Amino acid sequence: MNKTLFIGDINIDILMYGLASMPLPDREITCAGFETVPGSSAFITASAYSFLGGKAAFAGLAGTDDNGVFMINAMKNSGITAELVEKTDKVKTGVTVNLIRESIRSQVTYPGTIAEYTGSMLTPDALSAYKHIHFAGPYQQLKFKSKISSLLAFAKQAGITTSIDTQWDASEKWEFLDDWLRKLDYLFVNSDEAVSITGCPGAEEACEKLALLTACPVVKLGKKGAIAISGSRAVKAYPYKVEVKDTTGAGDNFDAGFLYAILERKLSFNEALHFANAAGARSCQFTGGTAAKSSYKDIIDFMEVGK
Ligand SMILES: Nc1ncnc2c1ncn2[C@@H]1O[C@H](COP(=O)(O)OP(=O)(O)OP(=O)(O)O)[C@@H](O)[C@H]1O
Numbered sequence: 001m002n003k004t005l006f007i008g009d010i011n012i013d014i015l016m017y018g019l020a021s022m023p024l025p026d027r028e029i030t031c032a033g034f035e036t037v038p039g040s041s042a043f044i045t046a047s048a049y050s051f052l053g054g055k056a057a058f059a060g061l062a063g064t065d066d067n068g069v070f071m072i073n074a075m076k077n078s079g080i081t082a083e084l085v086e087k088t089d090k091v092k093t094g095v096t097v098n099l100i101r102e103s104i105r106s107q108v109t110y111p112g113t114i115a116e117y118t119g120s121m122l123t124p125d126a127l128s129a130y131k132h133i134h135f136a137g138p139y140q141q142l143k144f145k146s147k148i149s150s151l152l153a154f155a156k157q158a159g160i161t162t163s164i165d166t167q168w169d170a171s172e173k174w175e176f177l178d179d180w181l182r183k184l185d186y187l188f189v190n191s192d193e194a195v196s197i198t199g200c201p202g203a204e205e206a207c208e209k210l211a212l213l214t215a216c217p218v219v220k221l222g223k224k225g226a227i228a229i230s231g232s233r234a235v236k237a238y239p240y241k242v243e244v245k246d247t248t249g250a251g252d253n254f255d256a257g258f259l260y261a262i263l264e265r266k267l268s269f270n271e272a273l274h275f276a277n278a279a280g281a282r283s284c285q286f287t288g289g290t291a292a293k294s295s296y297k298d299i300i301d302f303m304e305v306g307k
């Protein structure tokens with residue numbers, strides 16, 4: 001089994017949950033509890049992929065500060081190899097503070113190492129060791145995003161499959177995306193991202209428009225499930241009813257489920273979408289993106305119960 005390489009952000013997540021209200025200017029509020037956990041879309045995806053049973057490697061930039069050490073230890077503890085993780089003492093590791101009140105989640109991010117990553121270790125030789133490359137959250141990687149096109153081109157000619165979860169682009173310009181779409185095997189976006197990228201009024205139209213531009217758009221619809229198109233096949237996955245504790249990382253768990261189902265279990269596109277939908281829903285029952293630690297069997301059992 002060859003490894004899948006996850007390239008992206010490295011940051012810790014501070015989760016402050018059970019807020020008495022959302023923050024108000026010049027006021028102090030209290031919360032019921034807090035946790036410091038490994039964060040970042042790329043890490044949560046890699047860790048979920050590893051817990052499912054896949055072999056994951058990571059590429060990104062970590063600070064030499066305590067938070068960087070915390071993240072590299074978290075990779076080791078999740079079975080992720082950190083061979084392409086670069087280290088710097090010039091900038092601090094990224095931090096996201098998540099303010100969680102019921103289903104509302106507001107985030108404040110200090111980008112730090114996320115914005116400084118340049119991908120200098122991603123040589124053709126290094127990349128040839130992987131069967132699939134997943135890019136997560138490229139729009140926060142200010143010094144790296146312009147390099148993604150050439151990495152996708154290399155992967156294509158080397159027979160390595162690729163995917164991107166764009167996450168939100170705060171500028172809504174979606175720079176470079178047209179070119180990425182042409183080269184990608186799988187695109188993961190949520191409903192708001194799909195609508196912003198395409199200018200379509202709703203997620204279904206947006207998914208159809210994306211299918212004209214890329215091989216396989218997968219659009220996550222939160223509590224409404226997910227839709228995807230591959231060639232002439234459009235598939236809808238209906239939502240699971242779950243008691244939601246925290247939706248942090250649901251999309252990343254979903255991506256990991258889809259990739260694991262396709263790459264490791266060789267499931268069909270249709271089955272992979274349903275498996276991913278279950279992986280995303282199951283993760284909502286836990287606080288933080290990595291707490292679900294879903295195995296392949298956990299997801300299969302979850303799908304049986306949720307039928
Ligand atoms: N409330 C919910 N109930 C059931 N399933 C959910 C719920 N929220 C999310 N999911 C599952 O998780 C998947 C991903 O969630 P979402 O659409 O929020 O993605 P996202 O916005 O990319 O998430 P993230 O915030 O992690 O980036 C959904 O497609 C669905 O399968």
Ligand SMILES: [Mg+2]
Binds near residue numbers: 165167190251252
């Ligand atoms: Mg997302």
